[in-house]
Amino acid sequence: MAGSEFGTIFRVTTWGESHGKAIGAVVDGCPAGLSLCEADIQAYLNRRKPGQSRFTTARAEGDQVEILSGVFEGRTTGTPISMMIRNTDQRSRDYGDLMEVYRPGHADYTFDLKYGFRDYRGGGRSSGRETAGRVAAGAIAARFLESLGIRVRAYTAAIGDVAVDESRFSWEEMEKNRLYMPDALAAGRAEKLLEERMAEADSAGGIVECRIWGMPVGVGEPVFEKLDANLAKAMMSIGAVKGVEIGDGFQAASSRGSENNDHFYMEQGQVRKRTNHSGGILGGMSDGAEIRIRAAIKPTPSIARSQRTVTRSGEERQIAIKGRHDPVIVPRAVVVVESMAALTAADMLLLSMTSRLDRIQSFFGVPVSEE
């Protein structure tokens, strides 16, 4: 089944394997007239690039994006935007011995049973490298949203059990450290934790948080196409994500109605909320407040430590994953989370344009019906 598409109106199709010729994405449905160039996309891709710190893989991937269609004289034309990144580092030899063995925590086993065989080179399609297509597309979605005054921004909220402290929260700090943590103290502790894990041939997980500002009220559809439902799908579709929260998330479960309800008040003629336990979404629709999403990311499954597993032919075996692997993928997942949030927000924003007859009449220049 076709499973590499995301979105209804603003849609991305990604393609490519870790060690194939190239990876890429096609964005279809991006409105015409948006100024766009390769550098806009490259800036996002650089944020997920490996080799940025001692906690990320040393693979020297250039990750240079090429726009092949859909942009003319510096602006999007409304037709599909095809983007390609050539894989320059295709050292298949490193992975040859993984052809037969199912790595614990990876999709080797499920891929083999689903498809009968698999491209075993570096994880093939199930590699984290697949997210490059998401990020390239997300860069366009984010740019589109910005042209409407909407901003999306993610950061590392926790690595292992080291969490950001709200009292020390700083966006500036977040840009400075390589873990994308908006809290210098927490970042320092997280680095220490990661060094320990590396020493132990082990790995860590963490939490990425994402915020969206400037969303008009009423984006998202009641019932199945709720904004939060689509954000949850978007997040959970990222390889290592095992949990998603909107607003207070699981804390809401142990809260009480009188605490959890956000009270409305008026400010300069506008409806506002005193608190934001809902995370900016009520009944599946944006309520005008900051949208808050959290994604739980499992520890990197590739560890150098010996693990027990089985082979394709049903033999039990010990395995120790060779080569350099990130002891944590959380920092590199930040831009992926941001991209998926942007893609979801862009699509649902466009879908929200058809909800009211009076606005549709205005759009087409027809006198608005009086009732």
Add this chain to the structure above:
Amino acid sequence: MAGSEFGTIFRVTTWGESHGKAIGAVVDGCPAGLSLCEADIQAYLNRRKPGQSRFTTARAEGDQVEILSGVFEGRTTGTPISMMIRNTDQRSRDYGDLMEVYRPGHADYTFDLKYGFRDYRGGGRSSGRETAGRVAAGAIAARFLESLGIRVRAYTAAIGDVAVDESRFSWEEMEKNRLYMPDALAAGRAEKLLEERMAEADSAGGIVECRIWGMPVGVGEPVFEKLDANLAKAMMSIGAVKGVEIGDGFQAASSRGSENNDHFYMEQGQVRKRTNHSGGILGGMSDGAEIRIRAAIKPTPSIARSQRTVTRSGEERQIAIKGRHDPVIVPRAVVVVESMAALTAADMLLLSMTSRLDRIQSFFGVPVSEE
């Protein structure tokens, strides 16, 4: 935008408002030949019916389902199954004063801005009553799955901060108590907690957990249509859900690779996993183990306690929600979670049939290609 459909192959469309003439659902794409009658669906609907205990609304809704199409001589025909439940209790007068006021924690405000006005009677489309359509459809999905040896079952894992203790877990107990908690001690404590909340004119939230057994390996599509991604959307599309976890969920974030990876081993010629931190899903595909999903449910927003809010015309106001409202919706949400899980599982199972050429060749009776 059309937002009341769920699923690609096995698809449900729900319709209806809390105080309209009726509510219902159309299930399209259910395979032909499944034995089905109204009693099969009624059994599910009865589990979400109000008025079952002192913690649920007294509204005397018969909730009698009528099958209008798609079933002939006791079996599904492969054509759309239309189901309708007449609303017998349409006392609009109870809600008349809510026409102008935005209830905190409800979708009144977002509905009004999205659509320009709203059916204010009992929450209209955003009422919990909307879930009756999901449950009617879920009953069919569950029955279909059972015909393939797949079972889906949900229960109350926590109410407020009272959680089920794994050591006392009992499915039998779960059937006995009205909170659907598989732990008698926890259920007793939860009842006490709910009585306190009612006395305080307040409410509670909780957690519903769902398990799926018997799913073949390889159901779910890599990248965007992962099984867990669609389960997350399904869960988050339920009105009060604010968080979703698969397997260890947020706990995985603070775990380490060596703990979180499930090791494979062989048992009677089958690949098995020693642990199940992944919750039965690897790389977005079922891995043969029990599938585990958790959904966090916020406290009922309708509370008798006075709250501050605003009106449609922008005036600040105090509001106290009159009438009987459930101090907790978690027990009634159990069957809704189960239904959404069943709908997702049924759809993705059918979608998984097209992944391998050799199996397609067998299906159509063509000699399988040799390579």
Add this chain to the structure above:
Amino acid sequence: MAGSEFGTIFRVTTWGESHGKAIGAVVDGCPAGLSLCEADIQAYLNRRKPGQSRFTTARAEGDQVEILSGVFEGRTTGTPISMMIRNTDQRSRDYGDLMEVYRPGHADYTFDLKYGFRDYRGGGRSSGRETAGRVAAGAIAARFLESLGIRVRAYTAAIGDVAVDESRFSWEEMEKNRLYMPDALAAGRAEKLLEERMAEADSAGGIVECRIWGMPVGVGEPVFEKLDANLAKAMMSIGAVKGVEIGDGFQAASSRGSENNDHFYMEQGQVRKRTNHSGGILGGMSDGAEIRIRAAIKPTPSIARSQRTVTRSGEERQIAIKGRHDPVIVPRAVVVVESMAALTAADMLLLSMTSRLDRIQSFFGVPVSEE
């Protein structure tokens, strides 16, 4: 597979069998604020009702539509509009002997092989009665289009080889005669032809033409979602349709470029076309001229004359279809064609709103980017 849905944003789901309890449709995605009542829909349904003339079946079907949801205080709310028509005439006995025999020209055989069995009462889901749901939904689409100044209108262009003569074309005449032919002379001849066919226990086919006026320029998407592509699908999805043309259709195949190209000119500051061979669509997008679609309808397959066929169990057999059957379905198909055209136009109009960034910026009240 779910195959009873049509449309992306403005979507209809139909359900129901000829002799089941009821038939109906759910329209999801209709913008909020459209004034709508049952009489608006009934007017369309009356146009396809049987028993209107001696050429249509005598079945005394009330076809009274009931709106069950989605309309509040006389206006659409933006939520699904569920409509139901009870089947009052369920005389199963007339069709009992057709349980075993495959009627030539009908879907009995294909239904049986696809689903393993079928609801044989009156054709079940493959009955022409299925179109009632399309018409109920089409009535809403047409009303929505009218609120934007767009009109859709169909008529009988030919019955058998008796075609309307353009020189005698009259919309007034079309309303007067029961064949919906806008040419009195042709209508008279067609009546004679039908009487002959009835006398011979035979049937006739014909052509329905449909026109759309007032469509803004640029509706329809290049490549696969062309306006004409979706109109063609809409038409061909009607049971008896075997051919579709846009503009000059098959005549264009034998024309030459210098004749077939429509020349542009200016009129009062507007771009106009001198001719309309294209039928109002260029490159898959509306070009501002009248949209013209033609659908070829095959002769009614149910004829009293004896035909050779086979049974479920593989025996050869003679069959003569008993009961009264229309010798032609073309007049009743007119409103079905109009409904499908309206549904397609409504959906593609809404989809066209997202093509330009400048218009999206205006819609959301954001200053338009200068380039």
Add this chain to the structure above:
Amino acid sequence: MAGSEFGTIFRVTTWGESHGKAIGAVVDGCPAGLSLCEADIQAYLNRRKPGQSRFTTARAEGDQVEILSGVFEGRTTGTPISMMIRNTDQRSRDYGDLMEVYRPGHADYTFDLKYGFRDYRGGGRSSGRETAGRVAAGAIAARFLESLGIRVRAYTAAIGDVAVDESRFSWEEMEKNRLYMPDALAAGRAEKLLEERMAEADSAGGIVECRIWGMPVGVGEPVFEKLDANLAKAMMSIGAVKGVEIGDGFQAASSRGSENNDHFYMEQGQVRKRTNHSGGILGGMSDGAEIRIRAAIKPTPSIARSQRTVTRSGEERQIAIKGRHDPVIVPRAVVVVESMAALTAADMLLLSMTSRLDRIQSFFGVPVSEE
């Protein structure tokens, strides 16, 4: 809106402009295990390549396809297959003067109004070159169908008013002449007709016919997703197509029931039809007979003859299209029609696998329910 995708399970996304860097397609949902290499696709692309005869453009486009993903060790992996064709001949200068003028019969005007501006180089996205992506994808669909014993084949049925005579029909002849006409005499006459048109600076249209053999009975879904409905959409989505017929098409409209109904009979235990007026489709589902589709193609709009038109700024103007243009596109459209038919058939075949519970139970190795 995203409009460059086709198919639900077996899906293609095309991208690229006539004079951009490259054009291409992504095929998602192709089952794993199909043997595939670039030569398989190249063979199809060569059939639509320009410069093959004196009636097709001289543009020396290599049209060399490159597979970038989804194929491993000579077989499809079940993941997206990305294909790219670099545009080697990007002489933008030839088209510079068309920036301002709307060519009659082309999509220049509608593109400009829909998107606010357009890539005017060689027609941009509305160029016939867009079909290269369809053909690359169609080659894969055709190969998949062949692995199941299903064949798709198209040919030129008419050029202008010169039609193939059934009595002289020869597939061998069709392969020999450059017009792909299976009738040597008609091909000779058509060549003469084309020479005349070229001499007159004019162009011709024609008809392409396509046949599908070996389709199992029951492919296609009743109501909206009929096999013929999707074939009609597929055909009409091709740039110059203005009409589509299934089986007898428009001739059925003037036929009578007793002639048009195909009688069933038994042959070696199989149900067969004596005639095939239905074109292999009954009630929207394949009936086991040869599937026949016809597409009417308009004359090439680019003619050297002077035509009247307007400019972007609203001035009237004369225009004569310079450069070499095909006096007819029908021969090059043959493989495009074949490709779209193959894509539709592949998708609907896969969708048909979920119609019966007993077959699903067999597929998953579960004992079939007895009723």
